[in-house]
Amino acid sequence: MKKVTAFAPATVANVSCGFDILGFAIDELGDQVTVMRSDSPGLKVTAISGDGGKLPYEAERNTCSVAIQAMLDQLGIAQGMEIILEKGLPLGSGMGSSAASAAAALVAANALLNEPFTKKELVPFAMEAERVACGAAHADNVAPSILGGFVLIRDYQPLDLVKLPVPAGLHCTLLHPHLELNTSDSRSVLRKQISLKDSTIQSGNIAGLISGLFLSDFQLISRSLRDVVAEPSRALLIPGFYELRENIKAIGALGSGISGSGPTIFVLSPDKEIAIMAGKVSEDVFGKIGLGLDVYISEINNNGAYLKEEKI
Ligand SMILES: Nc1ncnc2c1ncn2[C@@H]1O[C@H](COP(=O)(O)OP(=O)(O)O)[C@@H](O)[C@H]1O
Numbered sequence: 001m002k003k004v005t006a007f008a009p010a011t012v013a014n015v016s017c018g019f020d021i022l023g024f025a026i027d028e029l030g031d032q033v034t035v036m037r038s039d040s041p042g043l044k045v046t047a048i049s050g051d052g053g054k055l056p057y058e059a060e061r062n063t064c065s066v067a068i069q070a071m072l073d074q075l076g077i078a079q080g081m082e083i084i085l086e087k088g089l090p091l092g093s094g095m096g097s098s099a100a101s102a103a104a105a106l107v108a109a110n111a112l113l114n115e116p117f118t119k120k121e122l123v124p125f126a127m128e129a130e131r132v133a134c135g136a137a138h139a140d141n142v143a144p145s146i147l148g149g150f151v152l153i154r155d156y157q158p159l160d161l162v163k164l165p166v167p168a169g170l171h172c173t174l175l176h177p178h179l180e181l182n183t184s185d186s187r188s189v190l191r192k193q194i195s196l197k198d199s200t201i202q203s204g205n206i207a208g209l210i211s212g213l214f215l216s217d218f219q220l221i222s223r224s225l226r227d228v229v230a231e232p233s234r235a236l237l238i239p240g241f242y243e244l245r246e247n248i249k250a251i252g253a254l255g256s257g258i259s260g261s262g263p264t265i266f267v268l269s270p271d272k273e274i275a276i277m278a279g280k281v282s283e284d285v286f287g288k289i290g291l292g293l294d295v296y297i298s299e300i301n302n303n304g305a306y307l308k309e310e311k312i
């Protein structure tokens with residue numbers, strides 16, 4: 001096999017109460033990466049589209065090549081490869097953009113090398129790419145982008161990933177106001193210490209959210225979508241955030257929160273109709289503020305990154 005293309009989806013990290021330890025994958029939106037064997041040594045990013053000319057071509061800085069290099073280092077081989085990135089995700093949006101590039105690159109390169117790794121084993125390589133993109137090797141975007149569904153990172157050392165069930169009917173609305181927030185900047189505004197009281201509240205909510213997913217209990221999910229760790233500092237960077245939350249609750253959505261480090265806001269709904277209504281309500285809120293908005297409606301994507309094309 002000489003050339004492989006893979007797609008990896010956008011993701012919602014944190015899901016309110018799961019800072020750095022929970023994320024889920026979205027349908028359709030994502031990045032596509034083609035990887036080709038090359039006779040010349042090293043990894044070369046040869047084309048990038050859809051990024052407005054903003055992303056780096058240097059192999060040490062692009063998350064596609066950083067992730068593949070980590071994989072090759074583990075295998076102890078020096079296979080040369082050319083990489084083409086088709087960026088489908090907006091940058092600095094909170095939808096796991098750097099993660100989707102790395103996830104697609106890894107799934108393609110793994111296929112090119114006849115699958116030496118399982119999908120789960122690819123996650124640590126993608127985490128190295130996150131370290132380069134935002135300074136922290138967090139897995140709550142890369143794990144769901146590769147594996148699909150809701151993924152819990154029970155521990156980082158050693159990495160312990162748990163795929164969680166997805167209740168039937170659960171829908172997500174992603175509201176992307178036209179602002180750019182860098183993950184590293186949004187991490188720098190976070191408090192370094194939290195109180196015992198906040199730690200108790202956050203633990204109760206993450207346990208409640210995970211129980212709600214297992215029990216398909218929408219009301220329990222709704223009560224648990226609360227974040228006292230990251231949201232209080234980050235919501236200040238997103239105009240309309242709290243007004244939107246009130247309007248969303250009024251239409252019967254389960255709740256809303258910051259997607260990853262923002263500015264995108266995610267809304268979880270028990271069905272598609274409410275998910276669509278959530279988009280309409282948000283257009284009003286952001287229209288009043290004078291901010292452009294993109295709305296995406298999706299079920300939870302339970303499959304994650306996949307191969308699109310292989311050429312012998
Ligand atoms: N393929 C890529 N290679 C290198 N940097 C990337 C790539 N894709 C996105 N980035 C950059 O990584 C940084 C962090 O992005 P990311 O963590 O994905 O933010 P978000 O998920 O909020 O869009 C951003 O500055 C973004 O431009």
Ligand SMILES: N[C@@H](CCOP(=O)(O)O)C(=O)O
Nearest residue numbers: 013020094095096183260261
């Ligand atoms: N847990 C991370 C998630 C960052 O997600 P992104 O999509 O904004 O990169 C954090 O909260 O910093």
